[in-house]
Amino acid sequence: MMADAMQVHAADTVAVALRALQAGDRVTLAKTELTVLADIPQGHKFALAPHAAGDAVVKYGLTIGRATHPIMPGEHVHSHNLATALEGELHYAAAARSAPVSDARPEGRTWQGYMRADGRAGTRNEIWILPTVGCVALTAEQIAREAEQRHAGLIAEGRIDGIMAFAHPHGCSQLGDDLAGTRALLAGLAAHPNAAGVLLIGLGCESNQLDALIEAVPAQARARVRTLASQAAGDELAEAGAIVDAMVVEAAQARRENLPLGALVVGLKCGGSDGFSGLTANPLLGRFSERLAAAGGIPILTEIPEIFGAEQALLDRAVDGEVFARAADLVNGFKRYYLDQGLPVSENPSPGNIAGGITTLEEKSAGAVQKAGTAPLTSVIDYGAQAVTPGLALLEAPGNDAVSSTALTAAGATLVLFTTGRGTPLGFPAPTVKVASNRALAQAKPHWIDFDASAALDEGAQATDEAFLKALLAIASGRKTAAERAGQRAIAIWKKGVTL
Structure with a gap:
């Protein structure tokens, strides 16, 4: 049976109500019994010790703020009597370091996944379509939707896990680190081991140019990535569909392994x-x-x-x-x-x-x-x-x-x-x-x-x-x-x- 409350760490000056408590309830914690002085909602804190204004309030063995008013044991501790003590930057003192991680310990539990050519393991076998820019985000979704309909049989059989586009509104009208961050994020997604194949679809005139984006994709993952510039294509939907179809055929050959x-x-x-x-x-x-x-x-x-x-x-x-x-x-x-x-x-x-x-x-x-x-x-x-x-x-x-x-x-x-x-x-x-x-x-x-x-x-x-x-x-x-x-x-x- 679940207890009424929990003191997380021996040094804590508050406990957490595991069920809603009412004023007058008696609660026993670590062989100490106290009376709750106010209604305490489930998940909220009450005091285990008296606190003067300015005293540290401790939970998880760490200071979680300072009392703004005197607090008696059994009182509800929340925004009305507890405030943050955080300010700005700090100088952090280095403590004794743990030893570097050595060889992994034997672990008998296994799972069934896809080992990619770059040595990383995927939990899914999907085709991802990533737009370089928001201008072709809906186009990417249309390509994915139509491809899923064409390959519904392979998906139902579990040969591939799905074809999906991940739309976003960015990729143009960005500068400097902001643009670099968008490019890095998309490049990381393009390299993801859950994607057996990735189509990067661009517009053509955007800040986030396809050439620069493909260069940002880790080299060992680029073999799984294809690109299409919509302004340079004839029928971009047909050309993208053909690229996705080819990636699906290749992805369907993959098998999970232990x-x-x-x-x-x-x-x-x-x-x-x-x-x-x-x-x-x-x-x-x-x-x-x-x-x-x-x-x-x-x-x-x-x-x-x-x-x-x-x-x-x-x-x-x-x-x-x-x-x-x-x-x-x-x-x-x-x-x-x-x-x-x-x-x-x-x-x-x-x-x-x-x-x-x-x-x-x-x-x-x-x-x-x-x-x-x-x-x-x-x-x-x-x-x-x-x-x-x-x-x-x-x-x-x-x-x-x-x-x-x-x-x-x-x-x-x-x-x-x-x-x-x-x-x-x-x-x-x-x-x-x-x-x-x-x-x-x-x-x-x-x-x-x-x-x-x-x-x-x-x-x-x-x-x-x-x-x-x-x-x-x-x-x-x-x-x-x-x-x-x-x-x-x-x-x-x-x-x-x-x-x-």
Whole structure:
């Protein structure tokens, strides 16, 4: 039977209500019994110790803000009496480093995937159509739609997993780093191992020229990529259709094969977090990330603004001074990005997060970094770049769900593990595994959710971890996610500069 409340860390000065509590309820935690002084919504915090104004409030063993008023044990702790302590850039002190990741530990669990010629493994065998510019985005969708109709038989037989276009509005009227970011992101998607073939379709006069884009695609993946400039073509729909048909014939020859767990590259993402996210879903991903990294695989963490306040614990796991310095620079660079716009670095959590019980960015961050567990931080990668080093990678991208999930895919993630306490139907180019932090969401939205992490509160972490691993291996081997079944596949590009 699930307890009434949870103290996450022995040093915590607050606990989390696992069910809605009423004023006067008696709660026992760590052999200490206290009376709840106010109604506490499920997922929200209440004090375990007295706090004076200005005192640190501790959750997950980390400071999540400062009390703005005196708080008595049993009182509700939220926006009315807790505020962020975050300010600007920090100087990060390097701690003792963990040893570099050595040879992967033997791992008996396997999955069925597609080994590509460049040595990377895919979880799907699809044809992707990527427009260079928004002007041909609808054209790309028409090409994909008509090709899926022509090849419906092969798709039904499982010879290919689908033909899809990923529309976006960018690629022209961009300059400098903004244009370079769009190009890098599309080049990363074009190299993705889930795509057996890729058609890059351009207009012809756009800033994001096809020649420059194909040069940005990693050389080892270019054999799978074809291009078409619409202005130079006769009937661009017919010519593109012929290119796609040829790629389908070749893709249909591929077969799944037995691959080790360590062949997976997995993106770690949280969206619409609640007070349970840091108790159930994110720790579940963290334990999986540790196992994947130990097996030689790559978990990728991003959403840099959503680690503010908890970054030191992550930086302390850097395997060497170079990785530490790059990670610290990335975090401070994002802080400067906000400050240069005259905005605070703590402009988070969202209204949905707050309703779910998360009060400050430090609290959200402390829960969010748990997705990486204690895996060693082995690399820091730029937006649009590829993750290639076994172990945890830290990716440059903002917190926005669609932008960061697309960036994770472009970095090579063949699964995106997406934890949520509020729910969302949207999925991304890589199979997007929605992990609910609470049972109410999982029961209300089974057409959105792939796994209920709240089972850990009843069944224990070990049993839930095993069930989760089994589900992930099945999805990696071809079982469709809820988002895939619903046709929810989309991309979003990080627009950082001016528009001409």
